[in-house]
Amino acid sequence: MKTPIITIDQELCTGCGRCREICPVGAISGMPDTPHEVDSTRCILCGQCVQICSGYDSANETFATSRVERLKQRGMLPTVKEPLFAAHYRGDINAVVAALQQPDTFTIVQCAPAVRVAIGEEFGMPYGTLTPGKLSAALHALGFNRVYDTNFAADLTIMEEGAELINRIKNKGRLPMFTSCCPGWVKYVEDQHDDLLDHLSSCKSPQQMAGTLFKTYGAKLDGIDPAHVFSVAVMPCTCKKFECERPEMNSSGYQDVDLVITTRELAQLIKHCGIDFTSLPDEAFDNPLGCYTGAGNIFGATGGVMEAALRSACEMLTGTPLPSLELEYVRGEEGIRRATICHEGVELKVTIVAGLQYVGSVLEQVRRGEADFHFLEVMCCPMGCVSGGGQPKILLPAQRLEAHAGRKAGLYSHDKSLTVRKSHENPQIKKLYENFLGEPLGHEAHHLLHTDHQQNRRAV
Amino acid sequence: MNMPYRLNRFVIADPGKCIGCRVCEIACAAVHEKEQTPLTVGNMQNPVQPRLYLVRSVQGSVPIQCRHCEDAPCAAACPVLAITQKEDVIFVDESLCVGCKTCMLACPFGALKLVPVFENGLPVEQNLPLHPESQHQGGSTAGEKEEYKQLHVASKCDRCSGLAEPACVANCPQQALKVIQPERHLTMRMHEAALSLAAVARKYAS
């Protein structure tokens, strides 16, 4: 049994209670001025407590555990110099270092959209600096054999999830359909609202779709035995560490994603290896599984999955593209946003929840049968993945909003600058269906890219 | 000096509001980094060395920092004029400090400390020669034996005089810290006292 993913260091916690207040599921408890604890049965691993915690290893206090020991306990690199905080997540970087040193291991890495607008911050760049080129260059320099992209799988998710939504609408399936990209949200529905499980889209998250493809399609392209593939995901999220370890996530015949590291862990590894991130020349992600559209890229912000889905679903439903790709009505920062899209006689109603603490009333509405919308997007973190638990931790609380807004702006400006901005127009996605998957929701796609939430629940 | 002199402003915390989260310490250390102010934790390559100190006890928590005394004992004690009045703060010029520690003894608040000097995450060495048999413990990791002795200089609150508002005040999630301007504080208190006299004094005195 591995150590729990989110824990609070009892030695460093001062009991200020800010983590208790920010936890969207009330999983943290403790008396003022005494160390707090995480109830792992309630915790959805979003890592917001890790982001807000400010109880650090002060040099003005003496602790029984030395810094060297603490780094080791947390699975961090011994060269890490940054201060260590009470609320923290399990580090997995040492296994990545080991895999990179194994000569007979074929390492494949993927990066979530929100990583490329935040990792620069760890090297002194302003909030939200967009660095996909440097990110890819750094991963190549670290020695990964293939540098692929979660964005590709995000486009794939839209193909499958869009098709599923249309299918549910046409065939009077269970509505509203819930997104299933956010593993914390999925865990929350499983843990606390299992009567609503059939609302969840059966699509795996982009990370897991990518992982499955790397060890099937990807391995085939490279002529590699998937048993030798070591698949790493770089995520803005702490719950992704949990998701990759779920027992059912093995459609490729192996654990689809072997290891998840956070944006911060990758930055620490880059520093550890002495790579000067800021002066790296831009490099592209590897083809074919690193090719992406603007739609895949905006998955990292609240409303992004919705916007990407609408760009494709409206076109698939009516045969005519949307007049504008700037769907401002689904972007925004409120906890709950609702919108109605009328296009060529088709009316789609959507709801977007940013921050899991806001979801309660929406779920009640669904449970009472009063939900009049078709599609619900939920992201556990306040602005979506850009503010995820594994993202660079902002030092000054007064700058939190500015930082999140900067990262979000980075994602949308990247989307705007790309020539292909609709998932179904991604040439490599078309090729993937032609050569390998068949069609969305087809037999192969169903086997590799979908999961059965009811069955997973029963298995627990 | 016939001009009315403005008393030194200073920052003080309300123990009733403080929750002991240490954000003030982090914010303080961040804005005092020599290079640019780091935005994220990953940029904090030097150990966190705040200029205010959270004191935790059974009665609760409260940070303690410099009061910018008018007749500052630390400045009076400094043999090399490294501590002076600069505009309305008592300021330590670290480049002049010789590390004599007298100021540390003089300060009645414990607000002044000699701290090890780091640059880009690495300890800065002293220039003095070491005895060949001497074993010094330096570096950022306790117990690590080094061939040098690390530079230490006096460090204290400068009330973030370059910023619009001190970082500790601006970032406290409880608004427990505030800047006191002594003259304004006095006027307010006297006004309140006068009002209370208006209410009770006549009945009380006669």
Added chain:
Amino acid sequence: MNAFVIGDAELCIGCQACMVACAQAHEKMPTAALNERETPFHSRITVVNAPEVTVAVQCRHCEDSPCARSCPVEAIVQKNAHIEVIKEKCIGCKSCVLACPFGAIKIIEDDMNCAAIFISPHDGTAHDRIEKAHFVVEKCDLCAGCGSPACVAICPAKALQLVEPDAIAQKIENRRIKNANRIRLYRSQLA
């Protein structure tokens, strides 16, 4: 208990004679010479002139006084029947200013020649530094050195009164007696 001077808000006419008398009483030099001096005029009593009220405010000589308890260098002490500042000890930290609920403590520029700290000009080097004036805490000492409080003696409106412990004790005793008599008046109703 400590004695103290208290102002009467209804009688005070706001003339500030008390402030002048206070400043003068605490000067060692003759009145005529005061005008020649460079340091400003300081009074330990302040007339608050607000729209709602006009009254003089000064130290109440609290028992277990907050100012004395807040002082880190024991420069504020109980002396005989009042609270006194030992200005040679004061470092100007302003703790007492925060602690006093009446705003009765002031930090003033003092002519005492023991300043040891320097002011650094914005761009100056060490040898350009000039000596800073000496600042100390001052507050009402009930004119302990010269008999009775000067403010009380000078007030033309009789708005200031020296309250002495014995007098308070007598006064409240009188009130009790009066009220005991009142109770007797309505005792039948209580029964």
